[in-house]
Amino acid sequence: MIWESFGAAVLGLALSWAALRSLADRLPSGRAVCLTGTLGALFGAYLTHAALGTDHIVGTLIGAVSVGAVTLSLLIRPRGRRLARSAAA
Template sequence: MILEALGSTALGVVLAWAAVTRLSHRLPVHTLVYATGVAGALFGDFVTHSALGPGSALPSLLGAAIVSAASLSLLLRPAGLRRRRSAPA
C-alpha cells in the first residue's frame, strides 16, 4: 500500500508537470497545480483501492491518473476570453 501511495504521488507530480509545461499560460500558481495533481492522484488511488480491494495496483494507479487529470482540468482558465470592463456609473 505504501508503494501504491508513492506511485500515485509520483504520477500526480508527473501529470502536474506536464500540465504546467503545456498549459502554463492558462493555469494559476504552479504550487497550486502541483498540490492539486498530487492530492487528486492520492484521492483517486484511495477511492479505487477502496472499491477494488487489495491486490489491484495497476487499476488503482489508473484511477489515480484519471482523478488527478480531472482535478487538474478544473484549474484551467478559458483561453482567448478577454475581460470586459463595465461602464463607469
C-alpha cells in the same frame, strides 16, 4: 498500500508537470497545480483501492491518474478575453 500511495503521488506530480509544461498560460501558480495534481492522484488511489481491493495495483494507479487529471482540468482557465457581465446581473 504505501507503494501505491507513493506511486500515485509521483504520477500526480508527473501529471502536474506535464500540465504546467503544456498549459502554463492557462493555469494558476505552479505550487497550486502541483498540490492539486498530487492530492487528486492520492484521493484517486484511495478511492480506487477502496473500490477494487488490494490485488489491483495497476487499476489503482489508473484510477489515481484519472482523478488527478480531472482535478487538474478544474484549474484550467478559458482562453482569450474575460466574459463581460450583463447589466441585469
